[in-house]
Amino acid sequence: MDKSVDKGKRARIAAIRNEVVALRLSIEVLEAEERDLESDLATVVYPVLTLPNEITSRIFLQCLPSHGRVRPSPRKAPLILAQICRQWREIALSTSEMWCSIDLSFQFGYIGRQPNGREYGDIPNDGATPLLLEWLSRTKGRPTSLTLRSRHGQLSSQILAAIRPFAIQSHRLELMLTPQDCHSLFAVSSDSSVAFLGLRDLAVHCYSRGPSAQSLASIFKAAPVLRTLRILTDPDAFLPLFSYPRLNSLELRDTSMLTLLDALIQFPQLSHIKACLNEPINVSGRPYIHTAPYLQSLILSTYCGFTAPADPVLDWLTLPNLRRLELDHEPQFHVLSSFLTRSSCVLEHLGLSITTREQIGELPDIWQKCPSITSLEINADEYILEFVMTLTIHVNRWPDLKPSPLPCLRALTVTTWKLDFGYELLMHCLRDTMDPKRHPLPLQSFHLKLCHDPSDTQHSIWLPSKLIQAELGRIVAEGIDIRITTPGVLYWPDKLNYVEKGETFP
Numbered sequence: 350m351d352k353s354v355d356k357g358k359r360a361r362i363a364a365i366r367n368e369v370v371a372l373r374l375s376i377e378v379l380e381a382e383e384r385d386l387e388s389d390l391a392t393v394v395y396p397v398l399t400l401p402n403e404i405t406s407r408i409f410l411q412c413l414p415s416h417g418r419v420r421p422s423p424r425k426a427p428l429i430l431a432q433i434c435r436q437w438r439e440i441a442l443s444t445s446e447m448w449c450s451i452d453l454s455f456q457f458g459y460i461g462r463q464p465n466g467r468e469y470g471d472i473p474n475d476g477a478t479p480l481l482l483e484w485l486s487r488t489k490g491r492p493t494s495l496t497l498r499s500r501h502g503q504l505s506s507q508i509l510a511a512i513r514p515f516a517i518q519s520h521r522l523e524l525m526l527t528p529q530d531c532h533s534l535f536a537v538s539s540d541s542s543v544a545f546l547g548l549r550d551l552a553v554h555c556y557s558r559g560p561s562a563q564s565l566a567s568i569f570k571a572a573p574v575l576r577t578l579r580i581l582t583d584p585d586a587f588l589p590l591f592s593y594p595r596l597n598s599l600e601l602r603d604t605s606m607l608t609l610l611d612a613l614i615q616f617p618q619l620s621h622i623k624a625c626l627n628e629p630i631n632v633s634g635r636p637y638i639h640t641a642p643y644l645q646s647l648i649l650s651t652y653c654g655f656t657a658p659a660d661p662v663l664d665w666l667t668l669p670n671l672r673r674l675e676l677d678h679e680p681q682f683h684v685l686s687s688f689l690t691r692s693s694c695v696l697e698h699l700g701l702s703i704t705t706r707e708q709i710g711e712l713p714d715i716w717q718k719c720p721s722i723t724s725l726e727i728n729a730d731e732y733i734l735e736f737v738m739t740l741t742i743h744v745n746r747w748p749d750l751k752p753s754p755l756p757c758l759r760a761l762t763v764t765t766w767k768l769d770f771g772y773e774l775l776m777h778c779l780r781d782t783m784d785p786k787r788h789p790l791p792l793q794s795f796h797l798k799l800c801h802d803p804s805d806t807q808h809s810i811w812l813p814s815k816l817i818q819a820e821l822g823r824i825v826a827e828g829i830d831i832r833i834t835t836p837g838v839l840y841w842p843d844k845l846n847y848v849e850k851g852e853t854f855p
Contacts, residue, residue, distance in 0.1 A: 398436055405437070406444040416853075417521070418452040418496055421480060448487035449520075450494035453477060455504065478507040485515050492520030492547055499525045509534045521550035531555055534568060544571040552579035552600075580604075594618070603627050606662050613641050613666070621646040626662070626678065638691075640667040648700075650677035663688040675700030677728070682708055689718040700726040703736060712739040716754035725755065726762040733765040737778045753781075753788045764798040772817045779824050779831075794830040801835065813841060 397405075412426035413419060423429060427447040431438040441447060455477070485493060493515055497504065509530060512519075522545070526534065545551075551569060569575075575593040579600040598621040599612060609624045620643055649662065661680040664687075671694040676682060682701065689696075696719045703709060709732055716739065729736045740754060775797075782792035799812075813821065813833065818841060825831050825842070833841040 445489040452496040454498040494521040554581035623648040646673040702728040
């Protein structure tokens with residue numbers, strides 16, 4: 350080999366070694382700088398991490414939804430709080446109150462191909478049961494809230510069996526079940542070791558009637574402190590079976606008038622009842638008018654798909670302490686005046702649905718019997734102008750007499766489908782409520798609900814013009830809170846997405 354070539358290679362090796370030494374020195378310098386910076390950072394104290402764990406825990410609890418139903422999500426509390434740092438994770442996992450509520454919704458869709466075609470049902474979620482058990486195990490014996498939503502599909506038996514260990518802790522339980530689910534839940538919960546002794550709020554939505562609902566009802570016979578009961582399917586099979594001495598709120602959906610009247614007799618301590626009435630049943634054979642002395646709130650409507658029963662329930666009731674009444678049920682409207690006279694109640698909130706012009710003619714007599722109303726909610730359909738006139742007619746005709754038919758009115762909500770109503774009379778009504786000579790207590794809030802899609806340009810004529818909006822602004826400046834909403838959207842004063850109600854079940 351040529352000596353000159355060998356000499357060149359040796360020189361290159363020496364240069365590489367020198368570069369390696371230089372790089373190692375540079376690495377040592379950088380590592381030393383890194384250690385110094387880490388040492389400096391270790392002395393930095395983040396104020397949020399200096400808070401006592403108890404204070405941080407209370408702050409975490411304020412991140413949970415106000416309605417109390419927590420849907421597991423890595424983007425929401427409590428899971429997101431456990432992903433920030435080690436200290437927050439330890440605090441979140443040790444705060445048992447953060448895990449006392451869980452709301453699981455099971456996806457509905459095609460789950461496989463069967464010999465006769467595709468099967469439609471709840472998509473299996475193998476992680477749901479371990480999630481539920483792990484979640485509730487962190488409650489450390491505290492009262493729990495459990496919501497299971499299944500859209501017509503069947504829940505797994507493992508999910509239903511997971512309810513059993515926490516029955517004694519259950520404070521609120523909301524279930525959407527199929528007939529098969531009812532039998533499965535009954536099978537895992539029917540022995541004497543399962544008792545819902547602390548259950549206060551129960552909602553049952555079972556896609557069945559008859560025996561399935563009865564077997565489900567028998568599971569909750571040991572619920573001595575139950576206060577709120579919502580039976581969203583087949584109340585006839587559920588109610589007669591057991592008594593709940595502390596029950597004060599009852600909701601019945603798809604129920605008969607006989608069941609409603611029997612419920613008022615079975616639970617005389619009720620303070621609130623809401624019922625959707627279905628098929629007409631003749632109750633003319635009842636021997637007497639029932640008095641419910643403790644009932645303060647009554648909401649009646651017609652179950653979708655049924656015609657309104659011919660016999661009005663109000664004809665068979667006397668409610669002397671009623672404070673809140675909502676009627677979306679035409680037969681009740683025609684006997685409302687006589688009911689108010691018989692009950693001599695002092696209503697504070699009244700909600701009515703107006704479907705005919707004849708009902709408008711009955712409103713002045715109703716106003717005369719309800720001068721104490723502070724909150725009024727009217728579904729005026731196409732009769733919005735006629736309704737507004739009932740609030741101003743006394744002023745227009747007899748200005749020297751009683752200034753207002755509803756002198757205590759503080760909150761007014763009006764819903765309408767009418768497209769071409771004018772805002773002038775509405776503005777006059779709002780201005781009238783601000784005159785202390787005619788209205789001793791000024792109106793505080795007005796909510797106009799327009800039932801048409803704002804994206805439909807064909808229906809844009811019901812939106813307030815710029816001139817009307819300017820007048821609305823002046824009225825707001827004088828002290829009235831005004832909102833104009835379209836379905837799902839707050840249109841005025843600011844256009845934005847608007848959610849009127851919190852999370853509900855179902």
